[in-house]
Amino acid sequence: MNSESPELDTLIAGYRRFRERGWKLERDRWAELKEGQEPRVMVIACSDSRVDPSQIFDVNPGEIFVVRNVAALVPPFETSPGHHGVSAALEFAVQFLKVREVLVMGHGLCGGCQAALTRNLHGNEPGEGGFVADWIGMLDEARDAVAHEHGTEGRTAERAMEMAGVKVSLANLRTFPCVQSKEGKGELTLRGAYFAISDGVLHLLDEASGEFNPA
Template sequence: MTDSSTGTSAGDNRVLDGLIAGYRRFRDSGWTPHRERWARLSEGQQPEVMIVACSDSRVDPSQIFDVDPGEIFVVRNVAALVPPFETSPGHHGVSAALEFAVQVLKVKEIVVMGHGMCGGCKAALTQELHGTEPGEGGFIADWISMLDEARAPVAAEFGTSGRPAEREMEQAAVRVSIENLMSFPCVRHKVKNGELTLRGTFFAISDGVLHLMDQKTGEFAPVA
């Protein structure tokens, strides 16, 4: 029997059971031994870093950077994109989170983390979702259209398929987000005053290597 409101089969709780089992491990090893830290966190957060990462389940910033709760403020979305500053009506989730991190939390660094095998960047490169309706790929197509301008030189030099082209697109997306960050007045002001630093990174899933973007050239190199 299926619950039509949730789409789940009655009695089939394997996924929930797995989550509950993980929660119990967390209570035993992550919360109980560190009650003082959690007590401090209950009074507020003071992360120094904001990370913009992809929603991809394989690239959890907290795991990759091995940080404790309260150390990083994370926003995740398809392809780790930051939209340009705009004041048009709408629900600007990334912009709201960015504003909170910069103006309220006063983070010192914003890190954009792209990654290998990114489905959003691949779709931007192939344009396979172009023209689809919302609910059938249209929301994704509209979101990744932010990469259309950056796609053109990548497609011209590397084509639209294969890992070399995909990797170029994935790294180009990081550069787009860094550029869009600078379109926000609050970010631009703090960067120019030395109060805020923007960094681009790229995590290669296949070999687990983190790459750092050179702030002058925009090129990526493995972290030593």
């Protein structure tokens, strides 16, 4: 391809494989999607390159509506000025696409959760870690509880922080009036999940016990 960019060459090579193995084989499916999308599930996941929801759940195009960000976080409902990307995606999925389930998926070895636990980005300027620090500040209260019980170093503490992050996002989801209404009427189900990169096992949250169990 000689683009002088090995990164772009890799992407274009992947695109060409997709055209041959994916798009052609699923041409009828893609034709249907021209009429619109009707996913039943919204997945909120981390931007980490190792945890692609479409790959983990082995779904076809159009089956899940995905939002990814640092640490798979959902901010609480608020109407202050600003650009509310996650809130806009949630509103679109719940109110317009009318998804039946919203699944928040945290994961092992999450850099965002590790930064929240160690607070190693606190005090950095925007563009130098400050944006990330502000974002993961949503985990501060949960972080204090984790640090009190497990400390701030080691996989036990990190794993506890990663799982606590899922619970924070679920709690924040329930601050949205549209979520409250639809969950109350049985039209929407919220779920928490955790994907362990080390062994590839997906765990589902039992909200009654607060425990994550292998799927």
